[in-house]
Amino acid sequence: xxxxxLMVVDDSMVFRNRISRLATDxxxxxxxxxxxxxxxxxxxAQAKLHKPDFVTMDLxxxxxxxxxxxxxxxxxxxxxxxxxxxxxxxxxxxxxAMTKGAHxxxxxxxxxxxxxxxxxxxxx
Numbered sequence: 001x002x003x004x005x006l007m008v009v010d011d012s013m014v015f016r017n018r019i020s021r022l023a024t025d026x027x028x029x030x031x032x033x034x035x036x037x038x039x040x041x042x043x044x045a046q047a048k049l050h051k052p053d054f055v056t057m058d059l060x061x062x063x064x065x066x067x068x069x070x071x072x073x074x075x076x077x078x079x080x081x082x083x084x085x086x087x088x089x090x091x092x093x094x095x096x097a098m099t100k101g102a103h104x105x106x107x108x109x110x111x112x113x114x115x116x117x118x119x120x121x122x123x124x
Contacts, residue, residue, distance in 0.1 A: 004123070005034035007052035009043040009069065010085065011061040015108070019056050019085070025116045031123070040064025040072070047076045054122055056106075059086040059097060070100035081122045085110070 008019045020033045031054070035046035039061045047055070055073065059066030070082060084097040087108040094105040106118045 002030060003032050004030055004054065005050060005052035006031050006054045006056070006119075007035040007037065007043065007046055007050065008033060008056050009037045009040070009061070009066075010056070010058040011038050012058070013038070015058070015085070019115065022112055022115050023119065025112075027116055028119055028123070031119070040066065040069030043069050044072050044076060047073055047080070051077065053080060054119070055080055055082045056085050056119075057082055057102075059084060059088055059093065067096060067100050070097060070102060074101045083118055083122050085115075 006023050008016050010016045016036050023031050023033050034050040034052050037043040037046045041063045057066050066084065081103045082101060083104040083106060084102045085106045085108060089107050097105060104118055104122055106114060
């Protein structure tokens with residue numbers, strides 16, 4: 001089985017740790033967290049270094065926010081699939097993220113089950 005890398009981008013250490021822990025769920029076999037970042041600038045640097053296959057990303061972060069980071073990631077990781085994980089619940093925010101290159105949107109707070117299912121959908 002090919003190991004596929006996941007990068008977790010969120011300014012909250014609590015959410016970074018939670019998503020990392022949930023990525024070890026047996027239903028996500030073959031997924032390994034290869035990088036963590038707390039803002040968009042770190043995410044771009046980590047993406048260049050680790051070339052993850054999947055990314056979970058918050059939209060509201062310091063230094064470089066999610067929409068700007070999504071655009072930058074498209075050039076660094078054109079084939080990576082991105083799941084936006086955000087507390088911003090309006091449809092316009094989700095649609096904007098999708099137009100910038102996101103493949104899915106998960107609203108915070110989320111259950112463990114919702115995150116695992118969203119990551120499974122991302123992997124298809």
